[in-house]
Amino acid sequence: MRARAWLAVLVVLPCWCAAPALRAQSAGVDLAAAFGARPDVTSLRLSPDGRSVVFLAPIKGQGAAAFTLSLAPGAKAKAVVYLDGKPFRLNGCNWVANDRLVCSIFGLTNDPAAMHGLLPVSRLIAVNADGSNVKQLSTQLNQYSHGNYLLSGGDIVDWLPDQDGAVLMAREYRPDTHSGSHLGSSAEGLGVDLVDTRTLAIKQVIAARPDAFEYLSDGRGTVRIVGTRSQDAAGDDTGILTFSYRLQGSQEWQRLGTYNVADHSGFLPVAIDHDLNLAYGFKQLNGRTALYSLSLDAAPHETLVYARPDVDLRTLVRIGRRNRVVGVAYSTDVPRNEYFQDDLKQMMASLHRALPKQPLLSVVSSSVDESTLLVFAGSDADPGAYYIFDRKSQRLNAFLAVRPQLEGVMLATVRAISYPGPDGVMIPGYLTLPPGSETAHGLPAIVLPHGGPSARDDWGFDWLAQFFAGRGFAVLQPNYRGSSGYGDEWFEQNGFKSWDVAIGDVVAAGRWLVAAGTADPARIGVVGWSYGGYAALQSSVVDAGLFKAIIAIAPVTDLAALKEERRGWTDFTLVSNFVGEGPHMREGSPINHADKFKQPVLIFHGTADRNISLAESTRMAAALKAAGVQSELVTYPDRDHQLEDSEVRADMLRRSDAFLRRAFGMGQQPYQQP
DSSP states (O other): OOOOOOOOOOOOOOOOOOOOOOSSSOOOOOOOOHHSOOSSSSEEOOOOOOHHHHHHEOSSOOEEEEEEEEOOOTTOOOEEEEEEOOOEEEEEEEEETTTEEEEEEEEEEEEETTSSSEEEEEEEEEEEEOOOSOOEOOOSSSSSTTTTOOOOOOOEEEEOOTTEEEEEEEEEEESSSSOOTTTTSSSSSEEEEETTTTOOOOOOOOEEETTEEEEESSSSSSSEEEEEEEEEEOOOOEEEEEEEOTTTTTOEEEEEEEETHHHOOEEHHHHHHHTTEEEEEEETTEEEEEEEEESSSSSOOEEEEEEEESEEEEEEEEEHHHHHHHHEEESSSSSSESSHHHHHHHHHHHHHHHHHOOOOEEEEEEEETTTTTEEEEEETTEEEEEEETTTTTTTEEEEEOOGGGGOOOOOOOOEEEEETTTTSSSEEEEEEOTTTTTTTEEEEEEEEOOOOOOOOSSOOOOOOHHHHHHHOOOEEOOOBBBSSSOHHHHTTTTTTTTTTHHHHHHHHHHHHHHHHEEEEEEEEEEEEEEEEHHHHHHHHOOOOOTOOOOOSSSOOOHHHHHHTTTBBBHHHHHHHHHHHTTHHHTTTTTGGGGGGOOOOOOOHHHHOOOOOOHHHHHHHHHHHHTTTOOOEEEEETTOOOTOOOHHHHHHHHHHHHHHHHHTTOOOOSSSSOO
């Protein structure tokens, strides 16, 4: 069986309160518990009439509950559904009518055939706002037989705001000769159904296609684009996506173009504008991702919509129940949105003036008529809050705080900086100094490289960086070469094939901190998660003496093992090509260099991590021990790559803080913010 690759994350908790006012921190705050706590609210969505909100709230462990809350004065949140995370969790909910929700659930289950270890499974359910009439919208094929176990629960293609409780849904079909259901037909693959979420009455809109992976609707209930994957003889994805489209009023598919996920060549459609009869999508321009439109008429023509000469565009900005495109998002030194409509530009400018200390503004959700908006606002030193904005009355009301645990805790400001890499190229990054220590020198410090490596750090609130800053450490987050967001040239060959360049930039960040006088050379360490954990470990290959302590969370330690972990999944070839072949496979694997470590090492890993196998950390810990390196491996049972458990994260932060203080000879100070 070739299993389809799948990814998911998310969770959080509720609080009916205004945005917290930051004030001088109170003594004795348990910063590990405060920063390690999962956010109080997430996945907020307004009801179609704009009178209620649904959100997720974390419960013990990895569990989460969905709550609804009327915007009427004095209303109290009502629990709708919850999952305890053993193994299934809530991923988010959205309204399909004023009294009904569709929720996404996901979890890791044991593979019945023991071929792939843990299987990531997602499902979509519908439920009334009072918790009644629960229906599973995903295709009802749950047994594992001849490779028929469905991992993906499907996706909503169109929320159909003009219909009461119905959705267009992409659903997986597999032949099932054991269940006796109508699914035991010749139809196989991903198709589109019109689903009544109240009754489960189903009308097929597009027949299942075995090669389809995505359908795009025009927001008016009509599917205009289908994306298909090609596979090699072994059943692995080749990375070549083909898109077809239909003319308005036609049922015939016509070729639109291709996109290569490896080199980003071609046009990648992501949204459709019904009124303008075009598709928005991303395409490379001078080595950077730009936004284009492509007409969906008999002779499609391409138009450049927006581009930046310095950075890649990241994603579309959308608004309304039809997800209409109103702008594009990107990051320079700070995240930015470019709006295409004058009225929205003016509205966002007004909101910025009303919330000058929370410049990270975005419209999260809206009513059908877009008269009521749910707005998020935050900053580097503010984890943020949600507001309700009435466009007619121009009233903006504080609604829910994201992290009320941090109320009263003084947070650090984040500054965009650049420093010279080993070859003199200036590397962008973000420097966070302990609150009140903006002019201090000789501080204990850490370099905190991001994961990915196809990612980048942004200016804004970061719970991990803020924790260390709150404990007195200077924190530098480098966007090393190999990071995404800065164009193809900056991406190099990626952070694995070009590991020496990427890790060289990480090491240069530490050297710069020392040379600038910010860091005490005897008290500087490196901390990273995922690829960042790999970078932390691999830094000893470049400079074994610079960092005095290493913390690696869920790290890659063996490039050959990283590839082998994807064997049996359809993305095996893509991952193999990304990691590459050649001498860098050995040279770039920390597992082969345990003898070079001169500093203590602390490793954390969840036992249910599918992104990077626990075996990589186990073998690394054994290699370090054999080399006589002071090291420790801490494992968290049944926790995945993100360690989304407040108690687990708090424990990790406490252990990390104590480890760094021992390594730096700082002693065990009372656990409170300095």
